[in-house]
Amino acid sequence: MIKKLLFTFLLFISFLGFSQNSSLSNQAKVSILTCGTGPESYAMYGHTGIRIQDTASGIDVVYNYGAFDFSTPNFIGRFVKGDLQYFVTNGSYIDFYYNYQAENREIIEQELAISSAQINQLFQQLNASVYSEERFYTYKFIDRNCTTMVVDKINTTLGKEYLKSRTTNQSYREVLYPYMSDFYLKLGIQFIFGAKVDEPVTRLFLPYEFKKSLSQTKIQGKPICTSTETVLKASNSSIPFAFWNSIYSLITVLVILALFGKKGVQIGYFTVTGLLGVFFMVVGLYSMHEELLWNYNALLFNPLLIGYAWCLWKENTKAAKLLAKIIAGCLAIYIVYMLDKIHLQIVWPFIVLHLYWLGKEVLKKN
Template identity: 70%
Template sequence: MIKKILFLFLFLGTTTSFSQNISLSEKAKVSILTCGLGPESYAMYGHTGIRIQDSINAIDVVYNYGAFDFSTPNFIGRFVKGDLQYFVTNGSFIDFYYNYQAENREIIEQELKLNPTQINLLFQQLNHSVYSEERFYTYKFIDRNCTTMVVDKINGILGKEYIKSDTSNQSYREILYPYMTDFYMKLGIQLIFGTKVDEPATRLFLPYEFKEAISYTKINGDSIEKSNKTILEVSKPEVPFNWLNSIYSLITILLVLVMINKKWITISYFVFAGLLGLFFSLVGLYSLHEEVLWNYNILLFNPLLLVFAWYVKKRIKERIVLFGQIILAMLLVYLAYMTTKIHLEIVWPFIAVHFYWIAKIVLKIKKSKLARG
């Protein structure tokens, strides 16, 4: 959804400046461009653009939201915090087309049934967005991205929220989940997401969901979609199964750690898991991204594991039992909560290992106490 900076430079290098006072002809057309998925993190959900054509005025331009500048001071820190400024760009359609052709990503075009007045108004608004302070905005993963900005623009022209989500029976997490094909990227993203992505998906925020919504949207019984065609077809090679990038490699790694049965490995794992939970806790306090707030995955990667690991290392048995029981209780709460969550299928190996290791340590101490009687 976020365009690479190279893509931005291509656009800025070919941008045509349009006067706010240009009036498009009766032959002007507006279409939504939905662009295919890519393997990179910025492209895994696709992209949405607005194309405006006017053969009389020799205009064929695409407007894009979601560009950003890597040279921004403290880029990583601002990205994590959620106050990095994104902006809208425009450029020639032919550059747009060739860029996606080079990336082997399809382009689907849906022409909208808008009247000349609406098309002219949209054109003026988009140009104002590009050439004014309105160009910059604070990106939000669900609420303000390359798709939602376009949805809002089109609905604003229509005068009502005609194009809207029809997937409120699904959560944002459930809609996002199939897009993540890289296992470890999927695992990381699912773990860092908090409760917001489990809310019903009332917002159109992904390109292909927007495309589907356009197809079924009607105004006064008349479809808003005038045409729907794939203008750039690509052939995607079949990706073979990669054992290393699958849940099977994760299970194998965890099983090997358990079977080695070394105290230092157990302690090191608990320290790692506790630090991960501490990160989940702190990033939620630091970041403005609502998607990482209230992250219940800290019940699995529990910061208390750091304390537990310390007591295990120091062999303070009473504390080991106390904190072990507390962590196990929290783990049971987590498991009960996760029974309705789609990502249970990829986090269960961690749940199993945590239960096994912690329960084994606690029970061993309890049995030794009973034996001494």
């Protein structure tokens, strides 16, 4: 969903001389471009662009939301906090096409059935965004990204919220889950996400969900989408199965820890997992990303595990058993809460290991 800095910079300067006061002819067309996913994190969910084409005026431009500047001071800190400024760029369609061709990512184009006046209105609004301070916006993973910004622009042009989520009985987490093909990246994202992503989907925020909504939306009984065409086909590049990038490698490592993990291994493991719990809690309080708030995975990677590891190291069996009981109780709550969550299928190995080690401590005779 995020364009590479170099590409977006080139797009920006390539169309810098374009006048926002230009008007389009009656032949002008507007279409939504849905771009395929890629292996990189920024391309994991695809991308959405707006194409304005007017052969009479020699205009063929694509507008993109979701660009950012790596040179921003304290880039990582601002990204984590959630106040990093993103911006909109524009550039020629042919450059846009060749970029995605080089990345082997498909482009699907859907032409919109809106009036010439509405196309001109949208065109002026987009140019106003590009050539003013309005081009900057604070990125939010669900509420403000390359797709939601386009959805809002189209709905504003239509004068009504025609384009909206049609997903029912699914959470944001469930909608996002299939897009994550890299196992350990998927695992990390599931752990960092908090309770917000378990809420029912109410927002069009993913490119392919937006594409689907466009194909189903009608205005006064007529489809808003007049045509759908795959203008760039990507070659099949299926990722072969890799044991080391699967749940099987995780299970293998955790089984080895369970079978051969002496006290020193447990101390190290529980110290690290406890620190992860602290991280989840601190980031949730620090960050403005609502997706990170109320991270119940801290019940699995419980900060109390640091104290438990300390007691193991100091051989304080009484305190260790008490903490083990408390942490096991928290883990029981976590398990109940997780029963209807889709990511239970990949986090369960950690649950089993924790139950095994903590259970041994609780049942140990003094």
